[in-house]
Amino acid sequence: MTQTVSSTDPPTPSSTRPITRPTVVGAWHDRFEEILTPEALDFLARLDNAAAGRRADLLAARRARAHRIRHGEDLDFLPGTGSIRRDPSWQVAPPAPGLTRRRVEMTGPVTRRMTINALNSGADVWMADFEDATAPAWQTVIDGQLNLLDAIRDRIEFTDDSGREYRVVEASQRPTIVVRPRGWRLCEKHLTIDGRPMSASLVDFGLFFFHNARELIARGAGPYCYLPKLESHLEARLWNDVFVQAQALLGIPQGTIRATVLIETLPAAFEMDEILYELRDHSAGLNAGRWDYLFSRIKTFAQRGPEFVLPERAELTMTIPTMRAYTDLLVATCHRRGAHAIGGMAAFVPSKADPQAAERALTKMRADKDREAADGFDGSWAAHPALVPTCRDAFEAVLQGRPDQRDRQRDRQGDGVAVTATDLIGTPTTTPPWITLTGLRTNVSVSLRYLTAWVSGQGAVAIDSLMEDAATVEISRAQVWQWLHHRVRLAEGLVVTRDLVTELMDHEVELLHAQATDDRDHRHVDEARDVFVETALGEELPAFFTPYAYVRYLVDRPLQPAQRPTAEDLRRSEVVRGHEVRSEP
Structure with missing residues (x-):
């Protein structure tokens, strides 16, 4: 169904559903009652x-x-x-x-x-x-x-x-x-x-x-x-x-x-x-x-x-x-x-270690x-x-x-x-742009390092002297998915394949495990790998990594799904009683 675009539509009236106070199903911590x-x-x-x-x-x-x-x-x-x-x-x-x-x-x-x-x-x-x-x-x-x-x-x-x-x-x-x-x-x-x-x-x-x-x-x-x-x-x-x-x-x-x-x-x-x-x-x-x-x-x-x-x-x-x-x-x-x-x-993060x-x-x-x-x-x-x-x-x-x-x-x-639509979108190229093995390796490495921090509860992370947030993973994993999907040939002559990406991923995971200091750190590395595989190496490109990663790893443990969440699981907040969605995905 095509989305309505008229600016003169009357405002949608408020729902007549009974108003129910939200239930707090998360844990209560210090001062939460405030x-x-x-x-x-x-x-x-x-x-x-x-x-x-x-x-x-x-x-x-x-x-x-x-x-x-x-x-x-x-x-x-x-x-x-x-x-x-x-x-x-x-x-x-x-x-x-x-x-x-x-x-x-x-x-x-x-x-x-x-x-x-x-x-x-x-x-x-x-x-x-x-x-x-x-x-x-x-x-x-x-x-x-x-x-x-x-x-x-x-x-x-x-x-x-x-x-x-x-x-x-x-x-x-x-x-x-x-x-x-x-x-x-x-x-x-x-x-x-x-x-x-x-x-x-x-x-x-x-x-x-x-x-x-x-x-x-x-x-x-x-x-x-x-x-x-x-x-x-x-x-x-x-x-x-x-x-x-x-x-x-x-x-x-x-x-x-x-x-x-x-x-x-x-x-x-x-x-x-x-x-x-x-x-x-x-x-x-x-x-x-x-x-x-x-x-x-x-x-x-x-x-x-x-x-x-x-x-x-x-x-x-x-x-x-x-x-x-x-x-x-x-x-x-x-x-x-x-x-x-x-x-x-x-996004630059200054470092006293290297003034130049x-x-x-x-x-x-x-x-x-x-x-x-x-x-x-x-x-x-x-x-x-x-x-x-x-x-x-x-x-x-x-x-x-x-x-x-x-x-x-x-x-x-x-x-x-x-500015025209073509200006905003850009003119498609006849051949893929120059992409290097270093660029592919960087996308894999930065994604896994950031995700390891994210599943441990950190949203802003300094990586290679840049303050990175979720956009880091979104760019990196989307490029990896696209290059893999279209089997892009790198400047060095290699074709981006799942085997190549997996090899780079496994190497980075090994490095992260070597830096881990306890079982919790090791678990976060494995969780990061799972999120990357789910959102960068699947048949479809998920719109965002955050819904899956949040439901899978950040919610309180009693609320985490026993199995890998499906698209329907991730959209449960959209199932509103007494309301029928008017546009199909």
Whole structure:
């Protein structure tokens, strides 16, 4: 069934299903009762009651669209929403308190130490990440909510195992907190309604909003979010309706919530205007989520033919034509609508062990940030506090005291910005790009190293001087699958076969076992191998590695399936009582 694209559809009415308080089936840990209060759970139930059925429809529509593209359907700008794109009159809401200056935004998981380091970083914004930088074990998720609760109320501190104390600087110097909940595709197995796992998106947003919205407003900011992995404006519309409902339930003025959307999927790149339009009263702009965007480009066309194969990851820079088209369109679209355009991640992790290498990396990063600032971005991301000054200096040099560059208008059909569908997708090649054995080995190695950390509960991991999150595995394992599927010939003459990939994988697993110090470490290496085999070497390419890895290894042990989970097991959160999904996968 084709997804509806009209922007004039009446809003879907809230479900009339009886509202059932969620059941906590995960373990209770210290202070969990402060977050999982009866009132907070009832609030989540109301959000779920209105949104769960539509979420199921939208996820089914994603799968249906992916199936059609796999079989030859082309991506293009939506004909049914052309009037929104052509209408010059509408604008998003002006920047909210605390979001007027966004030169540099720190990102990272919501651990206690990271929370304090981020608040002390000197950044303008801290993106508190429950998504790609967090391995969402139950205790990690609720501890993250507790860390936000304490940080917002000026009572957060931490002492590590070595006795080092962490405390936060004066409140006037702290960045604005913006929370990134998990994406629509993910569930939270430890909270159920009618035996169905809840949407992880609603859990993360709902608990943060319920406990902190009024406190944030009283302190001169507001409940702000980053929205990940959207694939259509209809998914943005659902978020907007959630925001409207949440504000109404707590008696908070409409438009207080502000959300920045990460354009990190190829389908969303064709609906930037529409996404801003759906969220216009709650919009804080768009972000160029570069790594996930590259993954989405690979995944979208992975099965279309060898002509859609991209170069290895090291060659996929922001200066290649398709990425330039993507960022040009994002900046032009945002500024035309009065919205902030936020640049991509600076992922380098400085090391005192090799000062010369660190200096070379900082020089390269500065060039990247100089390019973003010159292109019109209003700010950018950094993954480490040491990168904040470099990122800030790059934007200060261009902004020269101005808060942003929203007044820099770039007509998308003029002034050098005329982006077409072909520009975004790229022209298929007649022969596969130059791919090396080193590139293949790196994809296998980085995937297994990251996954070993992920199944042990770490979502942000320093690998080869880069701060990697889940996007690392997504790019790497998708490329391995695509190269294997099309039997790509490497520069050295070898053909990518399952035997070759298995040989490389087994070698890396052996190295990881050699570094393991106890039975737990050895188990995590084997679990990482299983996730890689499941998501990179199977007959089909799974849309994401996280649903399988989460259900298989991160949920509390009593909830883990006895057998390998099936697609139906992974979609149990979409089986909503009294609701029939209207789009088939």
